[in-house]
Amino acid sequence: MKEVENVLRILREAKKFVEEDKPNELKSLSNQTVHAATIAQDADNVIVAVLIYSIGKVMERDHYRTMDGWKDFYDAVIKNLELAAVALEKKSIDNARIYLGRIRNSLNKIEGDLGVYVKDVFRKAEINKAFKLHEHGLSTEKTAEMLGVSLWDLASYIGQSHIGDSKVAITMPAKDRVKIAEEMFG
Amino acid sequence: MDEEGEIIRGVRGRRGLFGRWVEMKYLIFDAGPIISLTLNGMLPVIEKLKSVFDGEFILTPTVKREVVDRPMKIKKFKLEALQVQDLIARGVFKMSGDVLSNQKLDKEMKKILKAANGVLRTTERKEKISIIHDGEAECLAFANICGCENAIVIDERTTRMLTEAPQNLESMMEGKLHMPLDATLSLLDGLKKFRFIRSAELLYVAWKKDLIGVKKDKELLDALLYGVKFKGCAISSVEIEEMKRLAS
Numbered sequence: 001m002k003e004v005e006n007v008l009r010i011l012r013e014a015k016k017f018v019e020e021d022k023p024n025e026l027k028s029l030s031n032q033t034v035h036a037a038t039i040a041q042d043a044d045n046v047i048v049a050v051l052i053y054s055i056g057k058v059m060e061r062d063h064y065r066t067m068d069g070w071k072d073f074y075d076a077v078i079k080n081l082e083l084a085a086v087a088l089e090k091k092s093i094d095n096a097r098i099y100l101g102r103i104r105n106s107l108n109k110i111e112g113d114l115g116v117y118v119k120d121v122f123r124k125a126e127i128n129k130a131f132k133l134h135e136h137g138l139s140t141e142k143t144a145e146m147l148g149v150s151l152w153d154l155a156s157y158i159g160q161s162h163i164g165d166s167k168v169a170i171t172m173p174a175k176d177r178v179k180i181a182e183e184m185f186g
Numbered sequence: 187m188d189e190e191g192e193i194i195r196g197v198r199g200r201r202g203l204f205g206r207w208v209e210m211k212y213l214i215f216d217a218g219p220i221i222s223l224t225l226n227g228m229l230p231v232i233e234k235l236k237s238v239f240d241g242e243f244i245l246t247p248t249v250k251r252e253v254v255d256r257p258m259k260i261k262k263f264k265l266e267a268l269q270v271q272d273l274i275a276r277g278v279f280k281m282s283g284d285v286l287s288n289q290k291l292d293k294e295m296k297k298i299l300k301a302a303n304g305v306l307r308t309t310e311r312k313e314k315i316s317i318i319h320d321g322e323a324e325c326l327a328f329a330n331i332c333g334c335e336n337a338i339v340i341d342e343r344t345t346r347m348l349t350e351a352p353q354n355l356e357s358m359m360e361g362k363l364h365m366p367l368d369a370t371l372s373l374l375d376g377l378k379k380f381r382f383i384r385s386a387e388l389l390y391v392a393w394k395k396d397l398i399g400v401k402k403d404k405e406l407l408d409a410l411l412y413g414v415k416f417k418g419c420a421i422s423s424v425e426i427e428e429m430k431r432l433a434s
Contacts, residue, residue, distance in 0.1 A: 137362040139317065141319035151256075152257050158418045172346075178387055180383050181383045181387035182391060182394075
C-alpha cells in the first residue's frame with residue numbers, strides 16, 4: 001500500500017462523515033483518493049476510493065435505511081473503518097485490507113433486497129472510479145487492472161469522456177490519419 | 187497456388203501474381219478497437235476488411251487475453267469473446283506468435299515499457315508516471331521488430347501521443363493530474379515513428395469501400411464514427427466532422 005498516511009487520514013475522516021451522516025462529504029473524500037491513486041497507481045488506494053464513494057451513495061438513499069439488514073451493514077461499516085484505521089496505525093497493512101474487505105463481505109450476510117442493491121452500488125462505483133482514473137490519465141488497460149473490471153465494461157464509460165475533444169488530444173490532422181488507413185488498404 | 191499465384195507465404199512477404207515479390211503488411215490491433223467495433227455490432231466488418239487487405243491482422247498475446255480469455259469468463263461478454271475467438275480460428279486474426287517468437291516480442295515490449303513509462307516524473311517526488319501498459323507496448327514492440335510495413339490500430343489517445351506529439355504529453359498529463367511533471371523526452375528517441383489508426387479510420391475505409399452492408403450515405407458514416415466514439419475510441423467531434431467532409 002502506498003500513501004499509507006493519506007489512506008489513514010481518509011479512513012478516519014470517512015468514519016466521522018458516516019457517523020455525522022454526510023454522504024456528499026464522503027463522495028468528495030473519495031475523489032481525493034482517486035487523485036492519490038492515479039499518482040501512486042496503487043490498487044489499495046482505488047479500493048478505498050470505491051469503498052468510500054459507495055458508502056456515500058448508499059447513505060444518500062434514505063429508503064435503504066428502513067430495509068432489513070441496514071443496521072448490520074451500518075455497524076459493519078463503522079466497526080471495520082475503525083479497525084482498518086487502527087491496523088494502519090500499527091503498520092499492519094494486511095489486516096487493514098482484511099477489515100476493508102469485511103465491509104463488502106458484510107453484504108453477503110444481508111438477506112433480501114438491500115444486499116443486492118448495495119452490491120450494485122459498489123459495482124457501479126467501480127466503473128465510476130475507473131472512468132475517473134482514466135480521466136486522470138491512466139490507460140484503459142491499467143485502469144481495468146487496478147479495479148479488476150474488464151476493458152469491455154469500461155468501453156462505454158470512456159466513450160462518455162470529453163478528453164478526446166480537447167485540442168491537445170488531437171495529435172495528427174484527421175486527413176493524415178485517414179491517409180494512413182487508405183494507404184494500408186491500397 | 188491461389189488466385190494471386192501465391193507460391194511462398196512468409197513473414198516478410200510472398201510471391202504474388204507473375205512471381206512478383208509482395209512485401210507483407212501488418213495491421214496490429216490493440217484491444218480497444220476490437221471492443222468498440224464488437225460492441226457496435228461491427229465485428230463482421232473486420233472480416234470484410236481483411237478480405238480486401240493485402241496482409242495480416244495481428245493480435246498479440248496480451249490483446250488476445252483482453253478480447254477473448256478474460257471476457258470468456260464474464261457471462262455478459264462471453265458471446266462477444268466467442269465471436270472474436272472464431273475470427274482467430276478462421277485466420278481473420280493471426281497471432282503474433284505465428285510471425286515472431288513470443289520471447290522476442292516480450293523482450294522488446296519490456297524495453298518499450300521501460301522507456302515510455304520513464305518519460306514522466308512528478309516534479310516534487312520524482313515518482314514515475316506509468317502511461318502505457320503491456321497490451322499497448324506489445325503492439326508497439328511488434329511494429330518495431332516485424333520489419334514490414336505496418337500500422338497499429340489503437341483507440342487509446344495516450345499511446346498515440348507518445349510518438350506523434352510527445353511535446354504535448356507533459357502539459358496534457360499536468361492538466362489531468364493537477365501537478366507539475368518533468369519530462370525526459372529523449373527516452374523516446376529509440377522508438378521509431380509508429381503509424382497509428384483507430385477503429386474510426388477502419389470504419390471510414392469500410393464505409394468508403396461499401397463493406398458495411400447498410401445503404402452507403404453520409405448518415406451512415408456519421409453513425410459509424412459516433413458509434414465508436416461512444417464505445418471508447420478517442421476521437422473528437424471536430425475530427426469526425428473533418429472525416430465527414432473528406433468523404434464528400
